[in-house]
Amino acid sequence: xxxxxxxxxxxxxxxxxxxxxxxxxxxxxxxxxxxxxxxxxxxxxxxxxxxxxxxxxxxxxxxxxxxxxxxxxxxxxxxxxxxxxxxxxxxxxxxxxxxxxxxxxxxxxxxxxxxxxxxxxxxxxxxxxxxxxxxxxxxxxxxxxxxxxxxxxxxxxxxxxxxxxxxxxxxxxxxxxxxx
Amino acid sequence: xxxxxxxxxxxxxxxxxxxxxxxxxxxxxxxxxxxxxxxxxxxxxxxxxxxxxxxxxxxxxxxxxxxxxxxxxxxxxxxxxxxxxxxxxxxxxxxxxxxxxxxxxxxxxxxxxxxxxxxxxxxxxxxxxxxxxxxxxxxxxxxxxxxxxxxxxxxxxxxxxxxxxxxxxxxxxxxxxxxxxxxxxxxxxxxxxxxxxxxxxxxxxxxxxxxxxxxxxxxxxxxxxxxxxxxxxxxxxxxxxxxxxxxxxxxxxxxxxxxxxxxxxxxxxxxxxxxxxxxxxxxxxxxxxxxxxxxxxxxxxxxxxxxxxxxxxxxxxxxxxxxxxxxxxxxxxxxxxxxxxxxxxxxxxxxxxxxxxxxxxxxxxxxxxxxxxxxxxxxxxxxxxxxxxxxxxxxxxxxxxxxxxxxxxxxxxxxxxxxxxxxxxxxxxxxxxxxxxxxxxxxxxxxxxxxxxxxxxxxxxxxxxxxxxxxxxxxxxx
Numbered sequence: 001x002x003x004x005x006x007x008x009x010x011x012x013x014x015x016x017x018x019x020x021x022x023x024x025x026x027x028x029x030x031x032x033x034x035x036x037x038x039x040x041x042x043x044x045x046x047x048x049x050x051x052x053x054x055x056x057x058x059x060x061x062x063x064x065x066x067x068x069x070x071x072x073x074x075x076x077x078x079x080x081x082x083x084x085x086x087x088x089x090x091x092x093x094x095x096x097x098x099x100x101x102x103x104x105x106x107x108x109x110x111x112x113x114x115x116x117x118x119x120x121x122x123x124x125x126x127x128x129x130x131x132x133x134x135x136x137x138x139x140x141x142x143x144x145x146x147x148x149x150x151x152x153x154x155x156x157x158x159x160x161x162x163x164x165x166x167x168x169x170x171x172x173x174x175x176x177x178x179x180x
Numbered sequence: 181x182x183x184x185x186x187x188x189x190x191x192x193x194x195x196x197x198x199x200x201x202x203x204x205x206x207x208x209x210x211x212x213x214x215x216x217x218x219x220x221x222x223x224x225x226x227x228x229x230x231x232x233x234x235x236x237x238x239x240x241x242x243x244x245x246x247x248x249x250x251x252x253x254x255x256x257x258x259x260x261x262x263x264x265x266x267x268x269x270x271x272x273x274x275x276x277x278x279x280x281x282x283x284x285x286x287x288x289x290x291x292x293x294x295x296x297x298x299x300x301x302x303x304x305x306x307x308x309x310x311x312x313x314x315x316x317x318x319x320x321x322x323x324x325x326x327x328x329x330x331x332x333x334x335x336x337x338x339x340x341x342x343x344x345x346x347x348x349x350x351x352x353x354x355x356x357x358x359x360x361x362x363x364x365x366x367x368x369x370x371x372x373x374x375x376x377x378x379x380x381x382x383x384x385x386x387x388x389x390x391x392x393x394x395x396x397x398x399x400x401x402x403x404x405x406x407x408x409x410x411x412x413x414x415x416x417x418x419x420x421x422x423x424x425x426x427x428x429x430x431x432x433x434x435x436x437x438x439x440x441x442x443x444x445x446x447x448x449x450x451x452x453x454x455x456x457x458x459x460x461x462x463x464x465x466x467x468x469x470x471x472x473x474x475x476x477x478x479x480x481x482x483x484x485x486x487x488x489x490x491x492x493x494x495x496x497x498x499x500x501x502x503x504x505x506x507x508x509x510x511x512x513x514x515x516x517x518x519x520x521x522x523x524x525x526x527x528x529x530x531x532x533x534x535x536x537x538x539x540x541x542x543x544x545x546x547x548x549x550x551x552x553x554x555x556x557x558x559x560x561x562x563x564x565x566x567x568x569x570x571x572x573x574x575x576x577x578x579x580x581x582x583x584x585x586x587x588x589x590x591x592x593x594x595x596x597x598x599x600x601x602x603x604x605x606x607x608x609x610x611x612x613x614x615x616x617x618x619x620x621x622x623x624x625x626x627x628x629x630x631x632x633x634x635x636x637x638x639x640x641x642x643x644x645x646x647x648x649x650x651x652x653x654x655x656x657x658x
Contacts, residue, residue: 021637023253027260035325040393040483050489062491064484065500086394171483172394174327 031180034079038174041083042066042146048091048165052156060150063102067144070104074177075141080131081175087124088170089116090162093154097169104144110135116167119160131176140175202572203239204585204601205615205628206647208455208531210562211597212617212626213290213651216301218529219457220352220364221443224299228291229624229653237285237305241630241645243607246276246314250640269323272314274338275578277606279311285649297356301366304349306373306430309525312341313578326387326397336383336401340577344522345373345409346464347430352441362445364457372435372464373426374409375522379577383478393482399511400478406520407473408435408466429468437464439524451535451563460524467519477511528573531587537564540591564591570601581606595619599628607643608634615647624651 042064051059069075089095097114116124131137150167159165209215210222213229214237231237251267252260283305290301317334326334352366383401390396409429416425428434439462445455484499491497539561570585583605591597596618603611608631615628627648634641 021250021640022255023249024255025253027253030260031264032261033323035321035323036327037325038327038387038395039397040390040395040481042484042486043393043482044486044488044491045392046488060488060491062495064486064491065498066484067500084394168392170390170393176325179322 033179034176035179036081036174036176038172041068041171041173043168043170044148044150045166045168046150048093048160048167051091051093051152051167052159054152054156057151057153058149059152060148063106063145063147065145069140069143069173074175077177077179078137078140079176079178080129080133080137081140081173082127082129082134084172084174085112085114085124085126085128086170087114087116087168089121089124089167090119090160091165091167092118092158092160093152094118095167096149096151096153098149098151100147100149101139101143102145102147103142106145108147109142110139118154119162119165202241202574202583202585202603202605202645203628203647204570204572204583204587204603205599205613205630206626207529207570207572208533209589209597209599209615209617209626211591211619212624212649213288213301213653214285214626214647214649216290216352216354216364217288217305217350217366217441218459219443219445219455220301220354220366220441221362221445221457222354222364222455223356223362223445224290224292224354225655226290226292226299227654229289229651231285231288231303232650232652233286234284235650236288237283237647237649239281239283239645239647241282241643242280243643244276244278245606245642246272248640248642250637265323268314269319272316272319274314274316274335276314277311277576277578278314281307281309283307288651299354300352301354302351304347306345306347308343308345310343311576313338315339321385326385329387330395331386331388333384333386336385336403337381339381339403340379341377342379342577343374343376345375346437347371347373347434348439349432350441360447364441364443366441368439368441368460368462369432370435370437370439370462370464370524371430371432372408372437372466372468373429374413375435375464375466376405376407376410377522378403378405380404390482392485396480396482398478398480401475401511403475405473406466406470408468408470408520410469411471412469433468435464435466435468437524438462443529450561453533453535454531455533456530457528459527459529461526462524464522464524465519466522470517470519472516472518472520474514474516475511476514479507479510481507523575526575529570531568531570533566533568535563535566539563540594562591565589572605601630603630605643607631611643613645619653622652622654624653625649 095116097116099112100108101110103109114124130140203218206212206215207218208222215222247267252263285303285305288303290299292299315338317338321334349369350366352364354364356362381403386398388396412425416422439460441457441459443457445453447453481503484503486499566589568587570587572583573580583603585601585603587599587601589597589599599615601613610633611631612633613630614632617626630645631641631643634644
């Protein structure tokens with residue numbers, strides 16, 4: 001009987017005594033989760049036919065609400081990023097395009113101006129960085145609206161010989177955010 | 181709030197460190213009364229037994245396939261973010277899982293009927309069960325984002341998890357039909373304390389080149405998270421009534437369900453037996469406190485789209501808000517309180533056992549050389565040695581999960597029995613387990629531990645389990 005008790009205790013010890021490499025669970029404090037997301041931002045398009053119908057040079061001067069970046073879920077986490085603009089003009093006219101970044105009190109935070117040549121012209125592309133290597137990220141964090149002004153620097157009669165002539169602004173944002 | 185957080189952390193800890201587990205050591209270990217809970221059709225020779233409340237059956241099991249604690253938490257001087265990216269984000273697949281089970285018996289008693297071929301057992305235990313399959317595409321999206329991953333579809337179906345706490349009231353009958361066959365069945369009433377499950381999700385998120393704008397983002401989602409008991413527990417935590425709420429829900433005040441276990445032992449001859457059982461063939465109807473969340477629909481967006489002259493005709497139109505409203509309408513996030521049904525994680529056990537060596541006298545008989553067949557409680561004698569193989573299959577959200585075990589059982593008289601197992605499953609191909617049953621008079625103790633090789637370095641273990649218990653057993657004479 002004593003021997004069996006010994007066996008039992010020995011097995012118990014084998015089962016309970018164990019070794020383990022040193023672990024440091026506090027390393028989770030060092031974990032950085034900073035994914036980069038990208039998405040389209042705003043798209044504006046007008047045909048040359050419509051532009052020719054508008055009197056004067058200013059074909060658009062209007063504010064467009066855009067609260068995506070100033071929402072808490074984004075503004076509190078964004079670290080850095082960039083906005084990409086692609087402007088394609090297949091009309092016969094040159095344009096000036098001004099994009100003003102407004103905060104929620106309509107104060108202008110930043111301005112991007114584009115001078116666009118008439119067709120045939122290369123696609124105009126601009127990438128603007130925000131954060132440590134670019135403009136202040138606060139512009140993005142407090143952005144509440146875009147005021148977009150488009151001026152026709154040509155005439156109101158000519159029509160491009162390119163089929164379906166139009167001017168379009170494409171834009172996308174690519175931002176790194178801190179989740180942890 | 182602090183209590184709630186502590187409670188949730190405790191639940192997660194218990195779940196993480198505690199798998200509707202494979203109890204290959206306990207299965208067909210007929211010296212231990214708790215083996216009746218894994219196969220109600222084992223051969224029993226007890227007159228009666230009573231488990232020591234709370235201490236009669238404690239079992240814990242943890243498992244994480246594809247990852248051990250040491251892989252990422254070792255003090256090795258490597259950057260934690262690099263380890264996390266290599267081992268977790270890029271290392272795990274959506275079939276890797278983190279799972280755990282904990283079972284605590286509160287009551288377990290058994291007694292032989294006036295018909296000596298019939299043995300009854302009954303009791304109550306609380307079981308928590310957790311499984312989370314690594315949501316790989318969610319992980320990539322959260323850790324890396326969608327930038328630079330044009331046309332890559334992130335599979336929203338990767339989210340599969342189930343967390344459950346349930347108390348089980350059971351009553352079992354074990355009947356020796358003849359010299360060859362013993363049958364058993366156990367009826368169960370479940371009282372669900374907590375259920376959180378998100379399975380059967382479908383859909384994807386993808387970024388592609390846009391038609392108008394630079395990118396298009398498409399979300400096609402059919403996601404569902406169902407909970408029951410969580411809301412009640414949260415409220416109770418705020419009102420400092422957590423314990424009473426859990427006790428109430430455990431004592432048939434939660435979600436009710438029914439289930440059954442069935443099993444048998446068939447002896448081809450005196451030394452060779454085949455056993456099998458199906459456990460938890462049942463369901464729970466979650467009606468006491470359901471709170472469900474759904475995200476269902478599909479949409480593609482390319483940012484705010486302004487096509488002139490529309491903006492000129494309606495200068496006050498809020499295109500951004502229109503976009504947000506459109507997304508919310510097409511892919512609504514909704515809550516409901518609909519009742520729902522869940523099926524228990526059904527388990528299948530089977531074994532083929534060959535016994536050999538010296539025969540043991542029947543327990544409870546006088547120390548004599550009388551014929552073993554003269555006892556009423558056992559038809560066949562026990563042998564000093566048993567050798568065989570076992571199969572275990574459990575139904576999991578990603579389909580059945582199996583384990584194969586080879587075992588050797590050695591009896592050292594009636595006072596002690598040792599069972600060694602070698603198991604292969606998705607967690608380990610080198611799982612060696614050892615169980616010991618010790619009988620000191622009427623006092624019965626058992627201790628079983630799994631994956632012993634991993635005890636050399638627990639940090640590198642993918643799996644561990646422990647079962648222990650204390651019973652009072654009487655064989656007596658009938």
